[in-house]
Amino acid sequence: MESAVWLRDAVCCRGRFPALAGVDLDVAEGEILLLRGPNGAGKTTLLRLLAGLATLDGGRGTVLGCDLGSDRRALRPQVGLLGHDLMLYEDLTVVENLRFFAALAGASDAESRAALERLEVAPRLADVPLRRLSAGQRKRVAAASLAVRRPRLWLLDEPHAGLDESGRGAVNRLVRDAAGRGATVVLASHEAPAAAEVATRTVHLVGGIVAGRSPDSPAAPASSSPAAAPPPIEQVSDA
Amino acid sequence: MSILLGRPPGDRPPSAAPGHTGSRATRILGVATLVGLVGLCLCAFIFSPPDSRPGPEPGSRIGQFDAVRLMYVHFPAAIWTYSALGLCALASGVYLWRRGVWWDRLAHASAEIGVLLCAVTLLTGMIWGRPIWNTWWEWGDVRVVTTLVLFLTYAGYLALRSVPAAPEARARRSAILGVGGAVLIPIVNRSVEWWENRTLHQQSTLEELRIEDLTLFTLVLGIAVMGVFFLWILIHRFRLAWLEAEVESAGLEAALAERRAEAGEVAATGAGAGGTGEGGSAP
Amino acid sequence: MREVLLVAAKDLRIELRSRVLLFQVAPFAVATLVLLGFALDADRSALRNFSPGLFWVAVLLTALLAAQRSVAVEHAGRAADALLLSATSPARIFAGKALALAAQLAVLEALLGVAMVVLYDARVEHFGLAVASAAAATVGIAAAGTLYGVLAAPMGVRETLLPVLLLPVFAPVLIGATRAFGDALGTAAVNGWAWFGLLGLFALVYAVFGALAYGPLLEAEA
Amino acid sequence: MTHAGYIAAGWSISAALLVSYAVMILLRGRRLSGRVPARRRRWMTTED
Numbered sequence: 001m002e003s004a005v006w007l008r009d010a011v012c013c014r015g016r017f018p019a020l021a022g023v024d025l026d027v028a029e030g031e032i033l034l035l036r037g038p039n040g041a042g043k044t045t046l047l048r049l050l051a052g053l054a055t056l057d058g059g060r061g062t063v064l065g066c067d068l069g070s071d072r073r074a075l076r077p078q079v080g081l082l083g084h085d086l087m088l089y090e091d092l093t094v095v096e097n098l099r100f101f102a103a104l105a106g107a108s109d110a111e112s113r114a115a116l117e118r119l120e121v122a123p124r125l126a127d128v129p130l131r132r133l134s135a136g137q138r139k140r141v142a143a144a145s146l147a148v149r150r151p152r153l154w155l156l157d158e159p160h161a162g163l164d165e166s167g168r169g170a171v172n173r174l175v176r177d178a179a180g181r182g183a184t185v186v187l188a189s190h191e192a193p194a195a196a197e198v199a200t201r202t203v204h205l206v207g208g209i210v211a212g213r214s215p216d217s218p219a220a221p222a223s224s225s226p227a228a229a230p231p232p233i234e235q236v237s238d239a
Numbered sequence: 240m241s242i243l244l245g246r247p248p249g250d251r252p253p254s255a256a257p258g259h260t261g262s263r264a265t266r267i268l269g270v271a272t273l274v275g276l277v278g279l280c281l282c283a284f285i286f287s288p289p290d291s292r293p294g295p296e297p298g299s300r301i302g303q304f305d306a307v308r309l310m311y312v313h314f315p316a317a318i319w320t321y322s323a324l325g326l327c328a329l330a331s332g333v334y335l336w337r338r339g340v341w342w343d344r345l346a347h348a349s350a351e352i353g354v355l356l357c358a359v360t361l362l363t364g365m366i367w368g369r370p371i372w373n374t375w376w377e378w379g380d381v382r383v384v385t386t387l388v389l390f391l392t393y394a395g396y397l398a399l400r401s402v403p404a405a406p407e408a409r410a411r412r413s414a415i416l417g418v419g420g421a422v423l424i425p426i427v428n429r430s431v432e433w434w435e436n437r438t439l440h441q442q443s444t445l446e447e448l449r450i451e452d453l454t455l456f457t458l459v460l461g462i463a464v465m466g467v468f469f470l471w472i473l474i475h476r477f478r479l480a481w482l483e484a485e486v487e488s489a490g491l492e493a494a495l496a497e498r499r500a501e502a503g504e505v506a507a508t509g510a511g512a513g514g515t516g517e518g519g520s521a522p
Numbered sequence: 523m524r525e526v527l528l529v530a531a532k533d534l535r536i537e538l539r540s541r542v543l544l545f546q547v548a549p550f551a552v553a554t555l556v557l558l559g560f561a562l563d564a565d566r567s568a569l570r571n572f573s574p575g576l577f578w579v580a581v582l583l584t585a586l587l588a589a590q591r592s593v594a595v596e597h598a599g600r601a602a603d604a605l606l607l608s609a610t611s612p613a614r615i616f617a618g619k620a621l622a623l624a625a626q627l628a629v630l631e632a633l634l635g636v637a638m639v640v641l642y643d644a645r646v647e648h649f650g651l652a653v654a655s656a657a658a659a660t661v662g663i664a665a666a667g668t669l670y671g672v673l674a675a676p677m678g679v680r681e682t683l684l685p686v687l688l689l690p691v692f693a694p695v696l697i698g699a700t701r702a703f704g705d706a707l708g709t710a711a712v713n714g715w716a717w718f719g720l721l722g723l724f725a726l727v728y729a730v731f732g733a734l735a736y737g738p739l740l741e742a743e744a
Numbered sequence: 745m746t747h748a749g750y751i752a753a754g755w756s757i758s759a760a761l762l763v764s765y766a767v768m769i770l771l772r773g774r775r776l777s778g779r780v781p782a783r784r785r786r787w788m789t790t791e792d
Contacts, residue, residue: 258774258777258778259770259773259774259777260769260770260773260774260777261770289746304746304747305746305747305748305751306746306747306750306751308751309747309750309751309754309755312754312755312758313754316758352765355761355762355765358761359757359758359761359762362754362757362758362761363754363757363758366750366753366754366757367750367754369750370747370750468762472762472765472766472769475766475769475770475773476769478773479769479772479773479776482773482776482777482779482780482785483776485780485784486776486779486780489779489780489781
């Protein structure tokens with residue numbers, strides 16, 4: 001099967017802090033991968049890296065055939081990210097938010113309405129500014145705006161957090177549908193039962209690396225100090 | 240290019256590296272600056288004549304008299320201000336195009352020195368203007384006003400650089416600002432020129448002073464000395480930027496090692512609790 | 523073009539909803555004019571003579587606020603990330619946001635213009651010149667404001683950094699627009715249309731530069 | 745000499761600015777050099 005995500009010794013820094021300290025990860029197309037790990041393990045950073053929103057500071061990586069070093073711009077439109085921040089406009093109404101992102105993605109108004117229905121957002125909320133919705137309702141709207149874009153890779157950061165039983169069900173249906181249509185899903189979740197229900201595989205992330213690999217023997221010795229630029233001598237002598 | 244970093248270490252033992260940013264090239268430039276400075280002082284204060292010529296009325300003399308001696312600092316500083324900030328814009332542009340940290344550091348070093356020289360230019364210009372134009376600040380002069388805007392623009396550039404950020408993001412933002420400054424300056428110059436379309440400045444300093452040979456020679460010498468000084472301080476500043484980046488990335492490597500150690504600890508202590516089984520213990 | 527209008531319409535709709543422009547920026551603009559009047563001792567002829575300059579100083583200060591607001595909208599809730607993840611090219615996002623900012627500034631300028639006529643007793647002699655040069659200046663301010671706004675955006679010091687970066691850039695606009703208005707209001711004997719040309723040049727340069735530089739800037743943020 | 749005060753002020757302010765900047769750069773260079781391994785400071789190997 002084609003590989004949707006391929007990471008080797010990936011390092012990614014938030015400011016000066018190496019949130020990912022050498023991640024090896026393979027995800028096949030159509031898989032639903034559950035990321036688990038304690039707070040601060042680097043789950044959110046990993047998802048942002050896979051979305052092409054964070055820079056790869058060391059190691060190598062390919063997502064959906066796009067190189068994370070050089071080709072992030074081609075990657076981004078194929079990815080949908082549901083983050084802690086909703087990535088929506090608080091002052092716009094539910095429908096306006098959805099229509100805007102649907103239009104940018106080339107989807108129709110009917111599709112955005114259908115997406116809202118699938119996430120069981122009550123029609124009476126359609127014209128309410130996002131600011132006035134509850135956390136759970138916003139999350140559903142954010143998930144709907146993801147669905148409208150029909151990404152090839154779904155990256156869900158705590159999709160179940162703050163949702164009630166029916167909301168979790170709706171999100172899981174959405175995930176299964178997407179995987180059924182051939183999309184790949186990576187989700188990070190602490191809500192073990194709800195997430196395990198859909199996941200086809202689980203990976204544990206600890207201290208910025210995938211648990212199970214010995215931290216003392218980095219996988220790729222040649223590039224094991226990836227955060228640093230290549231030694232200055234080589235860099236300048238050919239200039 | 241390699242002059243900024245010196246020659247490759249070859250087979251010399253690394254322990255021979257002294258703890259400063261000097262090298263043979265900078266020592267030569269440093270000595271040349273000092274020798275040139277002595278020569279410049281001699282020419283500027285002793286050999287060169289004051290600016291003085293017959294005035295319209297018989298027997299009267301006009302000119303800048305000894306104040307022209309300020310020009311031997313002001314003019315070279317102005318020339319190298321424009322060169323340094325031009326170099327900053329150029330290096331910024333190349334950075335955006337080719338993406339080498341080398342260019343980012345060159346832009347940083349030249350901007351900092353350029354702003355310093357710009358301050359020198361403005362200050363000496365004001366001190367010269369007080370006796371000659373009878374004012375510290377002349378709004379009606381294009382170059383004066385343009386240079387001040389230039390100063391503010393690149394002072395902003397340095398302000399942006401001083402904000403802590405991820406190195407690559409900072410480099411990219413700074414580069415755009417560096418290029419933006421170069422885009423802005425011609426427009427400012429044009430607009431100020433129209434704004435006050437008479438100008439007080441020497442149309443060209445070199446023409447207006449009825450230049451004695453020695454005055455011209457001293458001006459050229461001043462430019463040369465300032466140029467050697469510029470190169471000397473640029474090399475030092477560039478190497479300092481290099482060191483700063485090295486210290487930063489050394490910190491990063493340490494943090495990376497620490498992070499991996501943390502992962503090892505958790506894996507060792509939490510092997511049972513963390514669970515390898517699917518849907519195991521809830522968090 | 524469709525995407526440009528989508529982004530612009532989105533920004534304008536947010537302004538209509540949140541009313542920040544109406545309730546915060548507009549009063550600030552008028553208050554600035556009033557304070558400048560106090561500074562000149564409310565001397566009627568002085569105020570009329572200096573009205574073009576005072577007007578544009580007020581506009582530029584207001585533009586700082588509006589530019590900051592335009593960036594803040596994208597950074598609250600990380601909506602900027604969503605724009606990055608859409609297939610829209612950065613140049614179009616830039617154009618859309620600059621267009622929306624220009625529209626807001628135009629409204630503010632109209633308001634300030636009325637205030638200027640009322641408070642400073644200014645008389646518009648060449649209406650066409652005034653409108654044309656204001657339009658050119660507005661496009662330039664909006665382009666520069668959008669570009670430099672995102673330049674200073676993701677740092678914790680946006681409020682202080684943006685004015686430092688942006689005010690020197692506004693220098694040619696202030697000079698040009700003041701002169702052009704001087705002609706239009708009959709307070710300066712200059713050729714206002716030549717100044718209109720300079721404002722147009724500024725707008726063109728910053729629109730092109732902004733469209734080119736916006737992509738790398740958004741990348742730097744990510 | 746005419747304008748002696750202006751000339752003295754101009755030259756000495758310039759000298760003070762440039763010299764103090766240079767000294768600052770050199771001192772910071774010395775301080776940071778100690779924190780960077782010698783092999784990453786290749787300009788130091790100056791002798792032929």
